[in-house]
Amino acid sequence: MERWPLMDLFIDWIYTTRLSWFVNSFPWVWPTLESLHFCALTVLAGTVGLFDLRVLGLVKGITPSALHTTVRWGVIAFIVSAITGVMFISGASEQYFYNDAFRLKVMFLALMGANAALFYWREFARIQALGPRDEAPSSAKFIAAASLVFLVGVMLCGRMLTFFRPPFFH
Amino acid sequence: MIELLANVEQTALSVWVRESPSLLAFPFILFLHTLGLAMLAGLNVGIDAWLLGRRKLPPFDLPNLYRVMWLGFGINALSGVVLLAAYPAKALTNWVFFAKLLFITIALWVLQQLKGELAVAGGTAERDVSGRALRLALASLLLWTATIFAGRLLAYTHHILLVSEGL
Numbered sequence: 001m002e003r004w005p006l007m008d009l010f011i012d013w014i015y016t017t018r019l020s021w022f023v024n025s026f027p028w029v030w031p032t033l034e035s036l037h038f039c040a041l042t043v044l045a046g047t048v049g050l051f052d053l054r055v056l057g058l059v060k061g062i063t064p065s066a067l068h069t070t071v072r073w074g075v076i077a078f079i080v081s082a083i084t085g086v087m088f089i090s091g092a093s094e095q096y097f098y099n100d101a102f103r104l105k106v107m108f109l110a111l112m113g114a115n116a117a118l119f120y121w122r123e124f125a126r127i128q129a130l131g132p133r134d135e136a137p138s139s140a141k142f143i144a145a146a147s148l149v150f151l152v153g154v155m156l157c158g159r160m161l162t163f164f165r166p167p168f169f170h
Numbered sequence: 171m172i173e174l175l176a177n178v179e180q181t182a183l184s185v186w187v188r189e190s191p192s193l194l195a196f197p198f199i200l201f202l203h204t205l206g207l208a209m210l211a212g213l214n215v216g217i218d219a220w221l222l223g224r225r226k227l228p229p230f231d232l233p234n235l236y237r238v239m240w241l242g243f244g245i246n247a248l249s250g251v252v253l254l255a256a257y258p259a260k261a262l263t264n265w266v267f268f269a270k271l272l273f274i275t276i277a278l279w280v281l282q283q284l285k286g287e288l289a290v291a292g293g294t295a296e297r298d299v300s301g302r303a304l305r306l307a308l309a310s311l312l313l314w315t316a317t318i319f320a321g322r323l324l325a326y327t328h329h330i331l332l333v334s335e336g337l
Contacts, residue, residue: 035322038207039315046212047219053235061230066220073219132228155208159201163193 001098001166011093023091030091037084041158043077045151046070055127055136055144064136065128098166105157112150119143175259176334187256196256202249209242211314214281217288218307226296227303232288239281259333266327270320277313280306 014020023029047070053059054067089096096102123140130136136144178184187195213235221227254261261267287303 031323031326035319038204038318038322041204042207042212042314042318043215043219044212045208046214046216049208049212050216050220050235053213053238058234058238059231062228066224066228069223070216070220073216132230151208152205155204156201159204160193160197163197 001168003098003168007097011097014090014093017090019087020090020093023087029087033084033087037081037088040077040080040084041155044074044081045155047074047077048151049148052144052147055140057135057141061132063132064130068128092169094169095161095165098169099161099164101157101160101164105154105161108150108153108157112147112154115143115146115150119147172259172333175262178255178258179332179334181255183252184255184258187252199249199252202245203253206242206244206246206249207318210239210246211242211277211317213239213242214277214284214310215314217284218310221284221288221299221303221307222311224299227288227299228296230288232285236285243278257331259330260328261324263330264324264328266320266323270317270324273313273317273320277310277317280310280313284310 051067051071054064127140284306
């Protein structure tokens with residue numbers, strides 16, 4: 001993989017930060033960050049996934065608005081994921097910036113964000129008005145299905161990161 | 171015991187998972203393990219979070235949700251066995267692995283107990299969330315957190331990676 005001078009300058013700067021020093025100076029930091037990142041992923045997948053499954057019609061008898069309260073936990077989990085993710089990058093920048101799996105993961109994250117924005121813009125008001133056994137409109141189901149696909153994409157690429165490390169990363 | 175582990179390490183499945191350059195070997199099996207975690211622990215945590223924020227339980231259909239979670243458990247169990255076959259000594263000589271199994275077992279028991287509490291709400295009217303349901307939800311959150319920490323720490327706490335290398 002070809003190295004980019006500007007990218008390397010940026011990486012060199014990252015390694016001078018206190019955050020990078022903190023991540024790399026204590027052996028317990030990286031495993032703790034990994035554990036927190038996985039906990040956050042689990043909460044995000046579970047809360048958003050639960051709501052998506054209701055919109056898709058798999059969990060009936062409860063209004064989507066009642067289940068939507070769990071999405072707050074999903075937002076907190078996403079923030080924890082983002083913070084721990086930034087800490088990973090500060091500790092081993094080359095592993096991420098020169099990694100195709102990481103680029104794909106960022107793409108899936110962007111798609112997840114755009115998909116969520118589309119949902120709140122186009123479908124949220126209609127979904128909130130649904131009764132316990134009402135079917136969601138097809139357009140909302142499509143967005144919920146896409147949300148699950150993008151979430152699986154994020155997990156897949158996250159897991160593949162290690163196997164797409166650049167050869168010059170140690 | 172060590173010889174048995176060494177024999178397992180030399181099986182075709184173990185060698186393939188460990189040494190194949192294919193992304194369908196170790197990387198994909200690891201992904202399946204994460205997918206199963208999201209389906210089982212994720213949805214369980216989703217239910218816990220929802221339950222802890224409520225005073226009343228509406229009646230809702232549980233079977234489909236539990237089917238998805240048990241499918242997640244099936245994926246996790248199968249991928250877990252294959253990962254164990256790849257590095258049996260790494261896991262079986264580390265107490266953290268057994269702690270993880272214990273946490274999972276208790277978490278699954280709690281999940282079934284929670285089903286009983288939620289199924290009570292399967293009538294036609296809303297009911298109060300019981301204190302037991304809240305305690306189970308909280309225990310479930312703690313158990314899955316402990317499971318995830320134990321799973322991640324496995325990579326950092328093992329003393330032996332492969333026994334067959336030293337024989």
